[in-house]
Amino acid sequence: MKSAVNRVHVTKYKCKICGERLSTAKNESLIIDDVPENTFNFSKNTVNLHVIACKSCGAVQLVNVPLSADYDAVYRSIGVSVAYREEKKRQIKKFIEVYNLIDAQVIEIGCGNGQFLEMIREVGIEKITGIEAGANNYHECLNKGFNVFHGNLPRVLKKEKLSNLFDAFVSFHYLEHLPNPINFVTCLYEITKTGGVGLIEVPNYDYIEKNNIWLEFTKDHRFYYRKRTICYLLSKCGFDVEFIEENNGGICLTVIVRKLGKSDGIFSAMRNQIQKDIEEFKLMIEGLKGPFAVYGAGHYSQLLINIAHKQYGIKPVYIFDSNKQKCGNKICDVVIEHGNNAINMQNCDNIIVICGIYNDEVFNMLSSSGKKIIKWE
Ligand SMILES: [Zn+2]
Known part of the structure; x- marks a missing residue:
């Protein structure tokens, strides 16, 4: 009977990051009782935490633990430690310098009462914006003179039309609080300009696990990230991960991402290159003022001949290849002959070598033929 219960659970739960089916069976879970209900405000009430891990993406996540009503409001107290604040400020300064962001539009997601916004301003960034869901924090930021939107990222993005507005975003110890990380990171991607960068910091589960720091588990950290x-999460949502490091003695993970891609599509450069190469091929043929042969009947040469013939109606009079198995077949109605015939061919003085990595070898072999030999790289 007990195994039947477990089996129901096994088929029911999916990893919220990678979609892998997860077991919630007790022997594969960590159950911690008597956890204070509130992480930041005092409460006598307690909850039980049921923690599971995804073997596929490594995400450690809570199961069936109620979400706090104010889960997206930020509580932090970095001002308490002068040393910690200085370290964070150095880290921000380095990010600003390395990515040349001094005149950039920068946004902090989950800015709390503005403690990081103050540091970002202190290192010289003027155009800093924040997003904060907690009402008191939001008003405190306004009183400090910051430009801050009130709400959580998905709602603010929609309401304020923030698509492609920011050169950079930062988010410190916020992602782990969110119940739908895919939705959040997708929104981060949306607000970032093409070519823009982002800095995300979360607790480091690799370190928590290695040192068995069980006191780190709280109801408000919905996910723990290795x-x-x-x-995996950032890549899945479109970002390129540029850099990742452990810091603050290993307990924090800092990741820097970039939004790659081009406004005219991800294959635009490749399309341009195809057209450029085919035109260059045509110009080279025109420059020969006479018929030409191709040495090489592999994939490269076949593709090039096919496109050049289709677009410009040009094709070789002979095609040669050293591989006997290819001989007798046709490319654009030209029969492939054995390479030995190349030296004695009639009525054609030009041979274009299209043999990929064997280009030099074939070029040297034909160099004594008295024909004009051209390597196509
Ligand atoms: Zn997973």
Whole structure:
């Protein structure tokens, strides 16, 4: 009977990051009782945490633990430690310098009462914006003179039309609080300009696990990220992970991502290159003022001949290849002959070598033929 219960659970739960089916069976879970209901405000009430891990993406996540009503409001107290604040400020300064962001539009997601916004302003960024869901924090930021939107990212993105507006975003210890990380990171991608960068910081589960720091588990951290988990999540949502490091003695993971891609599509450069190469091929043929042969009947040469013939109606009078198995077949109605015939061919003085990595070898072999030999790289 007990195994039947477990089996129901096994088929029911899916990893919220990679979609892998997860077991919630007790022997594969961590159950912690008597966890204070509130992480940041005092409460006598307690909850039980049921923690499971995804073998596929490595995400450690809570199961069936109620979400706090104010889960997206930020509580932090970095001002308490002068040393910690200085370290964070150095980290921000380095990010600004390395990515040349001093005049950039930068946004902090989950900016709390503005503690990081203050540091970002102190290192010289003028155009800093914040997003904060907690009402008190939001008003505190306004009082400090910051430009801050009130709400969570998906709602603010829609309402304020923030698509492709920011050169950079930062988000410190916020992602782990969110119940739908895919939705959140997709929104981060949306607000970032093409070529823009982002810095995300979360607790480092690799370190928590290695040192068995069980006191780190709280109801408000919905996910714990390993290096591979956060790289998977960010990549899945379109970002390129540029850099990842452990810091603050290993307990924090800092990831820097970039939004790659081009406004005219991801294959635009490749399309342009195809057209450029085919035109260059045509110009080279025109420059020969006479018929030409091709040495090489492999994939490269076949593709090039096919496209050039289709677009410009040009094709070789002979095609040669050293591989006997290819001989007798046709490319654009030209029969492939054995390479030995190349030296004695009639009525054609030009041979274009299209043999990929064997180009030099074939070029040297034909160099004594008295024909004009051209390597096509
Ligand atoms: Zn997973």
